[in-house]
Structure formats: C-alpha cells, structure tokens
Amino acid sequence: MSYNYNQGPGYGNPYGHGAPPPPQPPQHQQPYGYGAPPPVPLHPNQYGGPPPHSPQPCYGAPAPPAPYGSHSPGYPPVPAQAPYGAPSPIPGPYGHSPAPAPYGAPPPPAQLYGGGGGYHSPSPYGNPQGSWNPESTIQTIRKATKGFGTDEAALIAALAPLTPHQMSILVRAFESQVGKPLMKVIESETSSRGYFQFGLRGLVLGPVAWEAWLLHRACSGPGTKEVTLTELLLGRTDEEIFALKAEYERQFRKPVDKAIRGELSMKTERFFNMALAAGRAPAHVPIDHNQVTNDAHTCHNGMHGLGTDEIPICGIFSTRSLPHLSALAQTYQSLYRRPLLSAIQSDFSGHMRDGLVQILAMALNPAARKAELLEAAMAGAGTKDELLCMRVIRGRWGVDGVPWERVKGEYARMYGKSLVGRVKGDTSGDYERLMVAIIGN
Secondary structure, X not given: OOOOOOOOOOOOOOOOOOOOOOOXXXXXXXXXXXXXXXXXXXXXXXXXXXXXXXXXXXXXXOOOOOOOOOXXXXXXXXXXXXXXXXXXXXXXXXXXXXXXXXOOOOOOOOOEOOEOOOOOOOOEOEOOOOOOOXXXXXXXXXXXXXXXXXXXXXHHHHHOOOOHHHHHHHHHHHHHHHOOOHHHHHHHHOOOOOHHHHHHHHHHHOHHHHHXXXXXHHOOOOOOOHHHHHHHHOOOOHHHHHHHHHHHHHHHOOOHHHHHOOOOOHHHHHHHHHHHOOOOOOOOOOOOHHHHHHHHHHHHHHHOEOEOOHHHHHHHHHHOOHHHHHHHHHHHHXXXXXXXXXXXXXXXXXXXXXXXXXXXXXXXXXXHHHHHHHHHHHOOOOOOHHHHHHHHHHHHHOHHHOOHHHHHHHHHHHHOOOHHHHHHHHOOHHHHHHHHHHHOO
C-alpha cells in the first residue's frame, strides 16, 4: 500500500478570504480645533514646555520593561516559545506562511541538523535525560564485554535508549576511562555478527558520522547503492548537507562530490551535484505564489515537449523549500488536473525519478513517506536488512525533523499493524532484539 500524497489542504490565502483591509488613518484631520489649547511639546525640556514628570534616567540605562504578555499595538501577540526539546510545530496548510517578525527582530535561528526541531528520539525505556548516568553505562558495557563471550542483551539495554547527545557524551567518557574507543570494543565483540553490528555501529557513531559512513559504503565495492544515496542527499536542508560534506571529508579525506563522480549516470549525477551545492531555500521563508505558478508551468512544459527536459525540473526540486514544493504540487494539480507526483512517475525513469519522488513525497507528508519506505524494506521476498536498519535508526533519531511516534502512528494507520510487530516477523536473534528496542512499544 502506498500513501496518496496528493490529498492535502486546499490552496489557501495567507491573509484570509474576504478579510477587510486594515483601517487607514484620516488624511486631512485638523490636529486640534479652533480655540483648543496647543499640543504639548514633544520634548519635555523644549523651550516653554512643562518640566519633565520623572527624573532623567542615567545614560545607558535600559528602558523600563513592558508588562508581561503585552505587545505593541497593531502587531499580533508573540506566540509562546515551546519548551526546550519540544517537537517542531506542525506546518499549516498551503498558503499560510509564517507571520513576519516585527521590525528589528533577530532573524530566525538556523535549522538544526535533522530538521526544524533537532532530533526527536524518545527512549523506548522511558526518558533517561534526567537520571541517565554515563558512569553506570560504562560499567555495564565493560561487564558485558569482559571475559569469554558477550552479553548482547546488556549491550542492547545500555545503548539502545540513548539519544545522540547522550551517546556522544558516553563515547568521550568511555575512551577517557577505558583507554580505547567504544566503537573498537563493539567491533571486536560483535565481529561477523552482520546487521546486529551494523545497527550498533549506527547508534555509537551518531547521525552525522554514521551518514558519512553509509555514504562511503554506498559508493564502495561493486555497484552503487543509489537508494542509500537518495535518502542521504536529496531533500535535505543546507545545514544538513554542509555537516555531512564536512564529516565525510574529515573521515575519508576527499570531497563527497568526488566520491559520487562516475557512480551515477550523467544527468542523474548533475541532479545529485545540485543537491550537494546546498542552495535550498529555508523552510521559514514565505512562499512566493507567483514563483510557485511559474514553477508549475516549467514542470509542465518540461514534461510535455519532445522528450523530457529534466534539468530545469531538477533545479526546482533542488533549490525550493519543502513548503514551496508542497504548494507547487497543489498548484500543478489545480492548473493541469493531474497530480504532480503521478506526472513525475510516468515521465521520468530510473534513479532520477526515484530522487524526484523522494523529495516531493517528503514535502507532502514526510511521516507517510518514512512509513512507506519502512514497509518497502520488508515487502516481497526477503528483507532488505541494511535499508530497514538504516531507516529505523534514522527514523528514531528524528532525522528530517519528523517525530518517531508520528512515523509509527502513520505506519499503523496505513498498514493496519504495528511497526514493531512487523519488524519482529522479519528479523531474528540479537538483530531482532536490537531493532525492537530501538523502535520501542
């Protein structure tokens, strides 16, 4: 079953249909009537003016604070700030751009790696943020890896609940106390353990380092794993691309673009180079509706001439924000009575089609797209364990700013079963226990 990405809110008006215009000040009103006293001079110390009512504050003293909760006349109240660590607010329907900040307000903060609100990584064993102790975890790992054999259940219980931030603390503390990197211990204790080790490696490396490692793996050996490249590089924010490129070069001593050069066909390689250029507009920039309409015409013309003109369409998908692309899909359907996603699936082919579908599907409903990819890794004959493990761990981390609980809920709604139950039926052994612990109940 695949999600119908073309269902969504209608074309909206950010100012409200039929809303009255703001009141205009009178143009020729007399400042005061005949015989009325003149207005008070603007400056209290002006010649002939009254003395000041309060003593002059010292030079450099701050202005008196406004009452709590007040706001300037003519501006809407400033919304309350979400608590630290809360997930990003759900974006509104198409046409509802973010309200502009008052003049002089600081620019919006840079988007964190992994989406608007950073990582959403709830622990399947509860929230260890307030009570987690790295010293206790270090002792558990040492005990689990000491002597003959390895206590895999203890390793899973120690590592699976941790957030990426906690894991980075643990990695530094472990090496400083034990004298060897945690990853080296995991590799030695789980050698030849297949996807169990693969999953533990992801948890220990953390989001950016593991994605760089996955990218290198996708370009190494026989064949290229284009599906992995698509999910790691396409549809990402500029901040994510910059972080991934820097980490890749740090680990492997060469730029990412050189790594993928020659791994893809000519036009598909150009498409991925556009993504690596990191020119995507931020999600908080208001939607330009004229540009949306122009982009809809460009996409239509590119797919309805003699052959398909791929590069302009790839440029749109690589540089526009995801809210803009969501608006584009609705405008395209309104103008041409055909879903944009269906047009791309029928007019493109191969890895370029898969990449364009990935970007647009993530713009329309990212939780549904992630649920669909999880099911695709288990559907058919045999489980695509590398993709399943990668998608579960990245989903649990909240990469792309999609809360994990929302992905699991969307999976249950789309397929009528729980994700953890589905994974149990397609995995086994310690690998199964690790996946179940990461997914959570």
